[in-house]
Amino acid sequence: MNLNALIDFTLVATNEGLGKASRASGIAKATLSRRIADLEEQLGVRLIERSARGLKLTEAGELLLARAEGPLAEVAEAMAAAKEGVSTPRGRLRVAAPVLFSQLAMGGIGAEFCAAYPDVTIEVISEDRVVDLVEEQFDVAIRINPSPDSSLVGRCFAKDRLVVVAAPGLPMPAPGAIRSVPGIVVSSFEPTHWTLDGGHLVLEPIPRLRFSSFLMIRDAAIAGGGAALIPQSMAWSQLANGELVQWGTVSGKEAELWVLHTSRRLAAPKVRAFVDFMCARYPDMSLVLQG
The missing domain is CATH 1.10.10.10 (Winged helix-like DNA-binding domain superfamily/Winged helix DNA-binding domain)
Incomplete structure (x- = not known):
């Protein structure tokens, strides 16, 4: 042809x-x-x-x-880079990212990346659904615990843990039998137990408040509404200043954040630069975000 x-x-x-x-x-x-x-x-x-x-x-x-x-656009971009003899990241970078991570981190990440690579413009679409990178024309996607996909490649750049937190005024149950506690939970919550620190403490949350956002759950916990299960990264500041206390870490539920791109596409300089940038931003794999 x-x-x-x-x-x-x-x-x-x-x-x-x-x-x-x-x-x-x-x-x-x-x-x-x-x-x-x-x-x-x-x-x-x-x-x-x-x-x-x-x-x-x-x-x-x-x-x-x-x-x-x-x-064809990717071939043209690759040919232009080869012709110039450079691999400078340039052009628009479309990123799909989860809503919570976008709200807490992507604003700063986008500004810092553009400052480092002035020829790149960033568009971040925050959605919790799994997007099709090819059909929807995304360059990269950030996903939490992604399922194996032979068409995607990438790197894990950070890890997070789920912790149970509460306001200091809410008494922490003593270890022993399953303890019922007033719970602040996600809207889709179904009856379950929170097993903390390898079984040292097992809680049965009794839902009093339901929210669709972890930010609302955290704020309700600060206000004394009950115990909440949230990512540790979004509570570190409140734990440090005493607004919240940590009751324990949920066993066997570590969240991994990956930055992915499709292996069927040419790895454009802007994509390689973004992957490297994300990994360099979290050198110890600790996801510490400011809310």
């Missing part, structure tokens, strides 16, 4: 016409039309319907554009 013909097809498709594509690229309309016709002949399918009202992509054309547009 002629790569130039494929490039010209995406040029015409994204500009929605031969005239606009010609003006944008400086390539004659007749040349663009001939290359697209050659590409259609090679593939044996119609890619563009031509009429007096203009051009419209066929179903095959829509499919080819969706699959080719991203990879």
Whole structure:
């Protein structure tokens, strides 16, 4: 397949016409039309319907554009870097990150990364769902305890633990039998036990408050609403200043944060730089965040 013909097809498709594509690229309309016709002949399918009202992509054309547009942009970026003889990170970096981590950390991380790499602009989308990096055109994703995925590669840059905390005024139960305590829990909470420090203390939380955000759960615990199970990283400041006390660490529930990108794509300089930056930011793997 002629790569130039494929490039010209995406040029015409994204500009929605031969005239606009010609003006944008400086390539004659007749040349663009001939290359697209050659590409259609090679593939044996119609890619563009031509009429007096203009051009419209066929179903095959829509499919080819969706699959080719991203990879061609990456090839162009790689060729530009090779031509310049440099690997300076540049361009827009789209990052998908969990909501809580985004609220607590990504603002500072984004500013620091852009200061270190002034030719990069960052767009962070904070969602807790698992995004498709290729289909949704993300460069990297930050995920907590990601499931194995052969299409993704990356590195674990930090770890966190789940701890039970409460205000100093709430009496901590003594070890022994299962102890019931007033609980501040997530909205999706189902009856369970909190086993702390290898079974030294087992708690049965009785939900009094339910929230959809760990930030609200933490603040309710500070206000004396009950005991709460939250990531240690988001309570370190309150534990240090005495607003909260830690009753124990949940056994066998360590959270790992990974920065991932797809192995099917060229590892652009901006992606490699971001992965290295995230790992360097947490050299001891300790996730200490300020709320």
